[in-house]
Amino acid sequence: MELARSLAENPHLSFDGLATHYASASSPVPFQTSSQFDAFRRVFDELKREGLLPPLVHASSTAAVLGPLREHFGMVRIGGGIWGLDPGNMDGSGLELRACLSLRTQVILLKDFPAGSPVGYHRTYETSRTARIATLPIGYNDGYGWGLGNRASALVRGKRVPVVGAVSMDYTTVDVTDVPGVETGEVVTLVGRDGDEEIRIEDLARLLRTIPYELTCRLGKRVVRVHEE
Secondary structure (H helix, E strand, O other): OHHHHHHHHOOOOOOOEEEOOOOOOOOOOOHHHHHHHHHHHHHHHHHHHOOOOOOEEEEEEHHHHHOOOOOOOOEEEOHHHHOOOOOOOOOOOOOOOOOOOOEEEEOOEEEEEOOOOEEOHHHOEEOOOOEEEEEEOOOHHHOOOHHHOOOOEEEEOOEEEEEOOOOOOOOEEEEOOOOOOOOOOOEEEEEEEEOOEEEOHHHHHHHHOOOHHHHHHHOOOOOOOOOOO
């Protein structure tokens, strides 16, 4: 309170905002968030009584908005929600978030391999049949994680194809044997929708045992950003 009063009385400073950040808003056990809310509410009420309440007050992230709390003050911070990212407590919320982020690349090389051919670094994948392998100009330097090699999938012409071999710094390879007619320049969707199929950033996060926010932060400078209406 003393700090708020000194800010309000200082002609060179402006006390414009009050905020907190919940440490465990997506936790299925709401005790800690409720405890933080109660502490913040006490400060809020005291400032209001003293006539020192600033115009901007906020506490809730996307996870908090979807959680059990029913009071969020004057503003909310729904950065992940705007992108359609599941904060981890969507079950039972009755809401549906639509993903608006897609990650797409293209085929730059097609090559046919006989059965028994290794693909990529360290021979982590070997073809079990005659296979057509497409090389994509994207790798872990662009934010498409090394751990997705031999685990993730991509979408080509509305069909799901496996990522095969190790993801390298600058390239990723996918098996397009079962998608007839693929050509160089073909669009490949690594995150997003193509036809009836969809790959969400949450799907890749589960494969990498991380959170979706980390993967969005990883996207590198070489990835061209395109904003569509």
